[in-house]
Every structure is written in C-alpha cells, then in structure tokens.
Amino acid sequence: MQPVENLRWWQRGVVYQIYPRSFKDTTGNGVGDLQGVIEKLDYLHDLGIDAIWLSPFYPSPMADFGYDVADYCDVDPLFGDLATFDRLVAEAHSRGLKIIIDWVPNHTSDQHPWFIESRSSRDNPKRDWYIWRDTPNNWGSFFGGPAWTYDAQTGQYYLHQFCKEQPELNWRNPEVKAAMLDTLRFWMKRGVDGFRMDVIGLLIKDKDLRDNPPNPNAPPNLPENDLFSRLLQVYNMYQDENHAVMREIRQVLDEYDDRCAIGELWGPLSEWVRYYGEHGDELHLPFNFRLMDGMTWNAQQMRAVVDSLEAALPDFAWPNYVLGNHDRTRLATRFGGEAQARVAAMLLLTLRGTPTIYYGEEIGMEDVPIPPDKIQDPQGINLGPERTRDVCRTPMQWDAGPNAGFSPAGVETWLPIAADYVTRNVAALSADPHSILTLYKRLLRLRRATPALYGGSYRPLDVEPDNVYVYLRKADAQRYLIALNFATEPRTLAIPGETGGRILLSTHLDREEAVSLDALSLRANEGVIIAL
C-alpha cells in the first residue's frame, strides 16, 4: 500500500472525459469547440473533478470524428486554434484542473502529409512509415470489411483496422517512432499533464503479419461484413514486442515532471496487467473497462470483477475504473436507468483507484435513439444502426432552453438532442437538492476530503442477502463502509464484526443518521457511505 500522502494527482484525482464535438458550441455551427470547454470550466471545477480528458481536437477530415489525425501538432479550425488550446490549459490550471489529451499513435488520417507521401510511390522515403503489402492477410476491420485497401497507383494494399481513411503507422520503423514521440513532447511543452493513448495495444503487429485464426465463439448472425469478430485477434494486437515501445513512451513522459500515461486497452486480465510494466515502467493507468464491458447489473458479478482485479495488480500498480465512454452504451441505459446509475456513481467514486466519468453521466444522460438517416458514426454506417456509437455522443444538456443550451437557437446540432433535456439538464438538476447531479457533487466532495476514499485500502465483506455489494475503505484510523443494494427490493444486512456507524451519504440524498450495523436496512437501489 502506498501512503496516501505520496499519491500523485492521477491517483487521487477524478478524470472527466469531454467529447469536444458534444460539450458546448460557441460558434453556432452545431458542433462543440474548445472555447466551449473554457466556458464550462467553472462548472467542472464546481462539480469537483480533478482532470479533463479531451477526445481528439486535431486537424482531421473527421472520417472517424477526429481519430483520423491529419496533423498531431495543431487544432482543427472546427474546434479553435492553438491559442485557444493554450488558453484552455492556462484557465484549467488556474482552477487546479489537469489537462489530459487524446493521442492517436496507431493510425493517421489518409490526409496526413506522411501518408500522402507514403502512397505517392513505392520508393518514397516515407513508404515504410505505413504497412504496405502485395497481398493482404485475412484481418478484418473493427468497423467492418477487410483491414486492407488496395491502392491502385502503386499496386499494393495498406493496413487499416478501423476506417480505410485511417492507415496504420509502422511502429517498427525508428523514424516513425521518433516522429510520434516528438508529438508527445510538443504537447507536454504546452503544459499538457497527460495522454489517453488510443488503441495502444495495437502499435506493433506480428512481424510476418500472419493470418488470424477463426473465432470458434463468434456470435451467430454477425453482419456479413463483420470479418473482425469472426477471427481471434492473435497477430494484430498485444504482441510481446509492444512492451518495449510502451517503455520508450513512458521514458518520454518521464523527461517531464509528473505527467500521466493512460492507455486504451482491453483483453484478458493477464495481458492487460502487463501494461503497467514489469517494473512499473510502462503505462501509469491501463484503462480498465472490466466493470463496463459485458457486465449486467449484479452485485456479485461486480464484486468478482473488482476482487480479481485487485488480486492481479502488483504492488506498484494503481487501479482505475471506467463505466462509460464515447464508444459504449451510456451507463444509465446499460444498467437500467437513473436508479441504477446513482448506485453506479457511488461504486465508481468509492472504489480504490482512479475513476473516469464520461460527460453527461453526472446528469444521468441516457443513449439517444438516432434515426437511421442521421447516423454519423462510421461503425454504425458500416455495421448497422444497432452498432452506432452516436447514441452516447449527443450534445450535453445544459438547460431547458433551445438546443439544451448546447448550440444557439435555430441551429441544427450535429447529433439530435435527447428528448428529456427539458428536465434532464444541468440548470434544472443543480437546483434540485435530491438530483443525480447533486449526488455526484456530494460524492466528489466527500471523496476529495477523505483519504480513506481516495487513497485507502479496499476490503470486500461477505454479507448474507444476494445482490448487495459491501466493502471497507480504510486509511490509518479512518474507516468507511460502502453498502450498495443492486436489487430492486429492500435488503437488510448484518455487517460482520461491526456494531454501528453514521450514514454520511445515501444515493437517495435523504438520509444522514446513526445506524446499527447488525440490521442495516437499505431501500431498493440504495447505496450508502457509512463512517465507522
């Protein structure tokens, strides 16, 4: 256990993800921008988060909404310019907020000057900066179709595991590596505190680009073009050689003070945990999606995931938890609705490890149905409407006015606004002492003020009734009990070895009282934090 006073900002703090297109539009074009983020910094500060992660704002043709980068060292005019970015960093820092930016090292846009050169001829010096082959292997794209596109001009195929507009860089080429590592330095010199590194497990591919084996568990009825899910992802990701690259990336971050490397990773726990590095010399935080992906709303299941994670972590490794992001169904929709979302918020903000909140979770935003002709996401366009990620990327709901206060009146926003925005918005929920937004604020305040919650140990407790998750957080003499009822009926629990305590916070926001712990009553979907 690390003493709480030694914890770094990215261990104590709470990260808040902003999808800039969808946060606040200040130019009236229906798309959010960096100035919009600046204008909402007071809101974020008041909410009580510690760091902002910005999804990509780089110049981009937007084939994958910014994950197709045409210049790693600039800002797309849609979002502002470098001067706006610098102001955002300064304004955030003046409020004590850190800035984490997305870094997309696996692929560029096909409009990046490097790729334009690379595809211009077979003997161009940048030819080897990308992955070109005479014959494609059997790999499929995450977004449907093959992972290779034929380029008629030079008669070869290039690799892209996402859109065909996202050619993959060849990280085995030392010049590529050096150029990409320099982009990290560019942003750290501008004051950026950390990076969220996109699909970081994909950088190094099998040297011989071998065919992937068939996936015996591929779900039936896959769309015909879903070649990806029909294969096991053996040779296209998580290669052993990738770890040497992670260490080089980390060394670049370590050239600067106190920066943080977060990586987007999934896969089995045994592979995932290796990304902390054998000696803690790779990522600070491999993003942990284990409470999100494939999970149903069940206390025993959640506890099993947390316990297996805690057991797998080496001493130096700091945990983290994510319940939603711009690629997944919103948590309120996934877990059932606001009642479950409140308990999920208490779970996320009281587990041991860095939590990441996705914008809008604090007001209980749900997936927004997108009419088929309004689908923007390439994944939804290629693999079918039920796979579109647009549902979780709709504009933030600020108030009950036109366009929910996201864009000026009369503007068509880039994605539709949720039908419930008149009641589910920041202004309305801020004024309501029992709202989910108030719950988030109170949880964040309590967490920040309580070493046991932001830095203490975690110990699960066995309790009798099912579908209840109870754990202890402890730092020195400070002890807190968290009891979460996942069931839609009330539960009464006897907490082993404890007699009484005081409820500091209930997800219902109506209960602060001394309680006896030999018969603790929880209402349906109620979570409580108890000081012991």
Ligand code: NOJ
């Ligand atoms: C993961 C990102 O989160 C997702 O939005 C994107 O489409 C792919 N990587 C490709 O960059």
